[in-house]
Amino acid sequence: MLLQLLYDFAKSRNLLDDPAFRPKTPVRWLICLDENGNLLGQGPQETEGQRKNKGREYKVPKTSRATNSGTVADFLVDDIGAIFGLSTKPGAPLNERASKKLKQKHLDFWRQIEEAKAATGDARFDALLRFKEALGGSAPPFLRLDEKGTGWLVRTASGNEKPLGGDLFSFVVSGKGPEPLFEDQAVREYWRRVFAAEMRNTEKEAERGLCLVTGQRDVPLARTHTPMVTGLPKPAKGTGAGIVGFERPAFCSYGFEKSYNAPTSVTASKGYLLALQFLSKQQDHWLSLGPAWLCFWAVESEEASNLFARLLRRPDPLTVRKFMTSPWSGLQKPPPERDKFVAITLTAAGPRIVIKGWLQMPLADVAKNFERWFRDLAITENSETAQPPIADEDEAAPLGVSRLAACTAPLMRKGGRLVPNHEMLHPDVPAQLYRAALEGTAPSIALIKPILDQLHSRLVRDKNYNLLFDESRFALLKLILNRNRKENTMEIKPKLTADTDDPAYNCGRLLAVLASCQEKAMNADWKPGEDWKKANATVTDRYFGTASVSPASVFPLLLRLNRHHLSKISKSKRYAGDERFLEEQIQNILALFKPEQPGKPPVFPRVLDLQAQGRFALGFYQQSAEDAAARKAAASEASEPAGK
Template identity: 30%
Template sequence: MSVLAALTRAYGRMEERGLVPPFGYSIENISHAVILGPDGMPSGTPRDLRDFQGKKPKPRRLAVPAGGKRTSGIAPNFLWDKTAYALGVSAGPGKRLEREHEAFKTLHREALAATEDEGLRALSLFLDLWTPDCFARWSWPEEMLDQNIVFALESEWLDRFLHDRPAARHLWASRIAGADAPHTDASNTDDSGAICLVTGEKGPAARLHPVVKGVWGAQSSGASLVSFNLDAFTSYGHEQGGNAPVGARAAFAYGAVLNKFLETGSRHRLQVGDASTVFWADGSDAEAADLAEAAFGVMVAGVDDATQAKRVAPILERLRAGRPIADFAPGLDAGVRFHVLGLAPNAGRISVRFWVEDDFGAIAANYGRFLRDIAVEPGPRNPNTGLFGYLIQTAVQRKSENIPPNLAGAWMRAILTGARYPLPLMTAVLMRIRADGVVNAERAGMVKSVLIGTLGKEDVPVALDPDNASIGYLLGRLFAVYERAQTDALGKLNATIKDRYYGAASAQPGKVFPLLNKGVQPHLSKLGKKHAGWRNRLERMIGEIMENIDPGPDAFPRTLTLADQGLFALGYYHQRQAFFNKSSGAEETPEETLETEAPQ
């Protein structure tokens, strides 16, 4: 199923539950309501509809008749608009104020000329008596300038607004019926009776597709997922949406659902690197679909909420153990169809970074494989670390805006489809390790996953493996022991050998390790004067590692391949973590060694 078809199908179910606006309406930010008497006279100061519970007042989100796209032209909205159109006033100079307000009045004079509805007649009378200077003369609040406003009758404004009245809905439906599109201007449709590529139905096609808002990095006013705005896109004389006809109703449906998913605070939205990711589940069992969405949210974003973690943690643990989801949650296997869509800005448009559609059981199985590939011991402090917690480790200064472009989308697609992980993931991790010297569980896990899932390494260990004879792994372990000997002998240092030599040692060990071999001897000698047992233990570690490295002048290779550089990082992490007491999690010290091990 295509992206547009899946979104259109989701609209049908969400409309039944009242989660999306009906055809021809859109959800907009409304700040004030002008209250009118039956004679059209305003009843006092406009009512402030904003929510003041937070630090900053938030406009109310209301379903209003959908407006058309505004570029350089003048296009008033029906029964609502910003103050420049509806009242002819603005906080700025407003070179087009007079024309915009006149267009708003003309639209409503024509639309409401024959109405018998009390509320709509009140608005018509109001527009006849209103002049922009009334705003200052009646001392209306300046904070409503340039904000969206609606209208209501004094007797019912607490219950509904003018656009909610049955007569207003009927009038709006008749206005869009001829064009069959959610705009007051019928020019947004192609009346050629094309076959909709989404639904297969014959009818008017949308000339312009809906604006999508909420994609990170895109224009705040929104951008188009589908657009044809260059002559090069013209085919056989068709213009705009006629090149790939999508029915007006289908275009409205996918736009309404996508905007709903991308709303701030939506549980269907996650930010994965530069890709704004939306996901949703289809299924006859609403409870199973909700659980699938909750589990997926934890998979990708992680969770700090204890209640949610308790709900989905058993699912993740069983996936990590390699159990099919059908064994412990049959309702989530074949009964739930799952969709994941990644969007990113592309100039004035929106591009699709990835699109994954499958049974949730298949997606869960692929994610379980990823959990096993990325597992290291000890693991991250938060066992439910999501993809963002890993991706941030590839970014300069661990800032989300510095995550390498395209990396998040490519990685997400590979995880959900079971494909190979992107090789640039390991390259990015290794570059950050060389830059800041941090080798933690998240970075070690990403390196391990690429070694297994991309480079085909079968013997990559989860925890410290003394028998692993890979040269990169051995050298990483050896480097960790050298670093420990230095810090134990000299105490706290401004820069350790890791800070000075890690990058060179992991890439060109032949140049660095001969120097490190010589440098470790004074450290061991100094350590032995106070802690002979600990010195002997470190010496044994060095000897055991060196036994697995071929002796001779070429013991340390001149260079390491990318795979061996990854194994170097993994070996360093495992050996460094092995210095911590497994039972308490505390770092083992030379003093503790003296209590359990006699000097030799």
């Protein structure tokens, strides 16, 4: 079962060897004090980590008590709520219950400092207590509200101000080096004793029984499963989230309370949660995409996990090509044949982690499914792969899961550009794509609609949109259509299919050629050095949506208008003679439509269903890409701009 797989991962990665500390936890701010508790510098020092504005990662002290209640603080490392009693969201007034919880958490943080001072006699804890006493319940001098009063600004040790999120703070006491106090070995040994005492008390008070994870009998069972997994993106709560929980009688049985409905030993519950916490911090094991996340690992081969992470995040052409030739060629040694692969698709609902699906299968089968995944995504041999600048490096790879899923999300304006709103992405979309890549399943046909809706929106609203750069959208369309294909429908090949009798695909091709005629006619007198002209509303902008749904209502009109474009091209000194090639191209496509009677005009489909609309879009894209590649190959230094 899933919890057992997570527990086994924790044991295999030695996460239970030192459970008093949580690894890979970013601490961004260090408050430096002298021996008397006076602040050194104008504010805290900012640590540098691998990720910008996140801080350096440490193994930090972690209490075994449940912190999701909002009243429990961690030892020496926490946010401004625990340390200063300040709300992390000052723009949202706290109700009486939340205010009471915040006060209890603040008291709990400093109670632990007082107990550490009493138990160890360490003067450095005295410095912390004097610092707290000097504040007198007020905010520290290095924190102030921003101009809107909705957030905090922190003044750094050098005097600069930076916005503060849910960052973690800790302390450094002078005379003991630049490292935080919790890094001191004497302090760490003290905390291990405290943590062990917490665990003994928990086990002493716990009921005993059979653990469903380990199968052990007569072991202390966890009343609640802690510590909660923290640091998860939205929609998870900032205070943490757990997998197992029972908050209503309908979820309970046989009179059991709390997590006794899923009897798990105290050790096993902490193990599987520590595993999930660890995995969520590793880029080679975790992929966040809007409200959905994928957690994955190879049981024995860490290198295999790294490879699959690259293939999901940033599948650059070289990596994919090597993988398709020999899956394990880049690894120091191939993974053992018996190795298994585990993947979990998750989201959250408040303090609950929701399991959307999970799998365990042979690693070799996953590799075969990945090979098929990239074969099915191959859209055209002449695809334009240049991408416009994108801030998120994970989105830069056209065949990365993040870029593919983004083709289904609603658009929003950001920095003057139309970009996908990942927060509005339905969690089922990433889940379907993960399964398609790992298990070889077919994503739902229903995904075609949001893909095409976003395409239509870009064509109309985004003046800088270049369809040839949108490889992700058409690759995903191809995969969905082919994996849901019936025997009597067309299979989309990774190149233009010029001899198919599929009317939807050919309608898309025809529109691409007509759009090319319009563009060439507008630039019939173009000269090197001049800007390339584009109509305010092109054939594609105005008619793509209607033509893809009801071709018969549009193409007769477009063919009549195209006569003017061909005439203008024929009179051009630059393009004279091209009109014959374009007209032949159009006639070759029209010949694929059967007329009602010989000598009559071709009959276009009246209505196209959703799958046919997808084939229409692919015909348009592949014809456009083929024509662009041909022009690029024939272009000279004095010719029109490449790709036009």
